[in-house]
Amino acid sequence: MLEIKCPYCGKRSQNEFSYGGDATIKRPQLGDEISTEDWDNFVYYRDNPRGKHSELWHHVSGCRQWFKVSRDTATHEIFDTCKMNEDFNV
């Protein structure tokens, strides 16, 4: 069982959360000239690291806020969590 610290509610069990994927992906800027490669990268291509991974989680059965988690994909260790407009401390 993962224990995830929601930045709004504190530590809760994994059951209360749902996953939202890689947090480093940025949608190409609206209004800019966007190449098809940029779209491919945004929609389909991922770094998929073995180790530290920034990802989105949703406290769906709690405060319903989205937030960011820094977690190790090899050990499942959670290093840090933060709000969407913040950066990790660790």
Added chain:
Amino acid sequence: MQKYSVFSLVKNAFTNHENWEVAWKDPQPKKEYDVIIVGGGGHGLATAYYLAKEHGITNVAILEKGWIGGGNVGRNTTILRSNYMFDSNAHFYEFGMKLWETLSQELNYNVMYSPRGIINLAHSDAQMNAYARRGNSMRLNGIDAILLGRDDLKKMIPFADFSETCRFPIHGGLMQPRGGTARHDAVAWGYARQADSMGVDIIQNCEVTGFDVNNGKIEGVQTSRGNIKTKKVGLCVAGSTTLLADMLNMRLPIEAHVLQACVSEPVKPLLHNVVTFGAGHFYCSQSDKGEMVMGGDLDGYNSYAQRGNMPMIQHVLTGGLAVFPNFSRLKMLRTWGGIMDMSMDGSPIIDKTHIEGVYLNCGWCYGGFKATPSSGFVFAHTIAQDQVHELNSDFNLERFHTGKIIDEKGVGPKPWIG
């Protein structure tokens, strides 16, 4: 190579089974090979076998970091099927089903192919309509499919919950009678033994640590057992694909996720088919030893750990108990996890790459085991001929650029939902 038969069994019984030949050798890596396959799982071993058998290329090495068959080919739930709707999938997997049917004879190794039928249960009228459509698509592609009603199923799986007041009543199902199971380890060992007998070097405990690429061409691989030259490299490493692709500066439409499975204690024969629950993700078959082999959803977050967490086991088995309430008293024997190379459209990638001589076989999601023979066959063709086989021409990397994706489930590029 010693042929396995009832006579060789009897003959060896007289000598206490102490004189069997080793099934495959343990060679030192040579300085150079025509083709190197990275990954000694089902797909890698099958690829090496078909390279030797179909294309006469026998100066081949399989490099395996651990031991052969220790990854996903030893961790799956052994299900075989070709019940796909899209043409590219249907043709590819049906070609594989035909290989499965004669694989034991071809490999002189009993892979225990058991065409016990796979049944997908439907729990609503809409789902019955969808299954009728899928069944029709399958039959148009020459694949066997039968639409079952509630009364048919009552005879086949009488112990399922057929009450009308349950949350997901059983309306019917779609069955592929030729679908079933095979003994997963035997598949790896059978391919390994035959490939070895034709001259393929199976090199275990040999981790690939880098690639020598010069002017866009592959020239060799660096391994924990020294550098080896080659002109062609095939990657068959499933969940570890991104780790190798990183060494080649290749970014892929792949995410690694952990999928768990579990088996119960052995019980007397009860479940004669493979059955999938249609209102959640749960599937089950009974092994020849009597264990219920069960699986379901991904844990749902990126992971390279070959183990999962209890919440997903609980979730999957809750679905299982909804359809088979009598399983509630089964004791669990063991659970385990494997790393899935989840592609962004749920379909595999078998293709050439931007580096000359590097070939890619990945993106198998949950479905790699049943594809072992067909994947090996077309990947061997792709490597030997330096061009894709017609059966894997749609499983290209280009589709993530052109938009001609093969999204059988229609969930979009979110593998953790699929």
